[in-house]
Amino acid sequence: MRFLGPQISHYCQISNQQAMTENSSSSIAPLLLRNILTSAFIFADKPFIILAEKYKLLENIRYFLISAFLFFLRLLPSLFPSLNPSNKKGEITPFYSAATVNGSAESGISRALTQVLSIVNDIPVSSRKYEVVRSLAERLINENLLEGNETLREVNCVALSSAFTRTLSQLESAMVAEEDGGARDGGDYVSKLTRGLRAIRYYGDVMWQRGRARNQMGQFGCSAEKLAAELLWLAQKMEACGCADEAVYMWASASHVACLALSAEPRLQGSLVKVSAFLFKQSREIGKDAEDEEEHLRRTNMNMLMSWLPLLCRASNGTDTPVLSISERAELERILEQIIGTLEQEEEQEKVLSLWLHHFTYCPSSDWPNLHDCYTRWCTASRKLLLH
Template sequence: MKESFGSPTTISPLLLRNLLTSLFIYADKSLQTLAQKYKLLQLLRYLLISAFLRLLPSLDPSSETNYGYRLKSPITDNFVSTNTGGGGNGGGGGESGIGRALSQLLSIVNGIPVSSRKYEVVRSLAEKLIDENHQEGSAALREVNYKILSAAFLRTLSQLEAAVMDREGNHDGPSGDVAASEDFGNVNRVLRAVRYYGDMVLARLGKRVEPRWSGSSAEKLAAEVLWLAQKMVACGCAEEAVCKWASSTHLAWLSLSAEPRIQGSLVKVSAFLFKQARDLGGEQFGEESKKEQQRQTQMKMLMSWLPLLCRASNGTDVPVLSTRERAELERVMEDTIEMLEQEEEQEKVLSLWLHHFTLYPTSDWPNLHACYTRWCNACRKRLLLQ
């Protein structure tokens, strides 16, 4: 039987769509004025527009996915389906009972405080399911792990970014400039208003609203991002984790003004995934298009997260990384830079390193002097051969 136009199931999404559109237009006008003065705010406006355009189709009453959304994997042509309820993932392995169970467990891990005695119970159960799926050696179960872990990693990354943004809402931003401080605060007020009214509408419609994370939980979420990345690598999904972390440019920018403990947690994630990115790029076999894609991902990793490494290597109470770990990561970054092959790309990365390395006098790491010298020598030789 066809639903009439005036039925609640049709009107509610339309009301939500109209309200969110009005809020978005209001927020965009505020950002547009500020973006004319600061290039970083132009990027933030672009991210907001992109997010809204991806959300809008899901608010169409005729959409089959209703309030779900579908994300295209940057590595493959597969689609990872997620929903606001966290109870399961559509498509492929997510439609199975084991897929829905694992998806629910990973969603609950995000929501339980780490101080709760139930946190370790739920996390251990999720880890047990992931490991058992992998040990079975079944293609179907590997697909379950891939899809559910990928969706959980993306969700946790989004929550981590929100937690860091909420914590730094009244901060003066990375530049330390007074005018930038006022504009940064204005942007955050706009975003908070959009989130508040959006949550209120979703609550009235009976939709589950994800909790807003306090600053103290940013460390917890960063630890969960690292844990999920480790599980993805163990299950053969390293490329997916590396690509998503490399693409988290806004989180990388926010991290420069985050608290030292949060910075330390993000350094640990970056250190782990830098190693995976280097190993992926070192593969001798594969299609040229895939090698090019991996090279671009390595470039994004370096440009996004190298500034944080220059700033946050010391830690507060103890070093974030041990002396051995820091030396190893320096070798990893040197290898990754030299894998770029193109002289211009190496110049961009090394120029960025030199800027941030000299900007923070309290840190003497990462020490890429040898890599910088080799690049200078190679440039000199090329010029002489011309």
């Protein structure tokens, strides 16, 4: 919570975009009010940061005030209905709403699949209901595909994409919480305060999502390892439905999660390596059919490599057995070389290969992925470019 400005500004930017898409002039006044309050709060917070760094009590008070302010921001949509992208009659809309599929209103099967995927995401894997709900989700997805109908395939894609986004966000929150828990001394006062602040944020989310009931075991009740395993499952389902490109893009953009992964527990690292390996493969497959989107795919590949290549270098061994088999490692090495080959020769390849060399060299417990041949080819090409 040290850098308040970017976090609140990011929240306001998302909310502004949602409100402006309503094309309603009545949304301008609430947006202006929220932005003024935000700017004032950020300005007032700046001198408080210095004092908070010196005194633990002030740091805790500041943390509470920030959470309370974020909670207030999330209440604004309920105080000003014009900020709510709900329907004109005032009905409550689902959090993950696929409002339009092929120009038609959201259907019952879409809402059902979205709800089931949300429950899979929230319910602990230790619950005896977990496999029941996950099997139901599998059945709905497969039956939609078996119909061979494009609209039903899009229903799958919209629901799965929303679930992937939500799971990725919860994974990041869980990893931050676990990292904070490991870094602090765990005093009773701090522990109680942290739980209280998390409760405030949780109920703020409930109000912001327009009253949709959510199980309290949801956002902070599931382990990061469980969420990472579900990301892989969702990505596999998205691949089956022909929308793996969305998962690839979101994973490439998850640079903060990738940074947290470098200091995560080994079992969680192994799960994240599996997700990365699968999505690198999907990125290569997308490249075969995306001639009209080469520039967008190239940027996505660059982000994927810069974010997740360090984790591949550091976390491929696993705790008991290797995360990937020998054949899977060899295949992924070839895929990485192919993806690197699609980048701009001089600048981007140098950044990626320099990053790989650093982590590959300074990680004594792993000798994979071995991109030595790729690095040598780049050096040869760079030398030729200089001479000619």
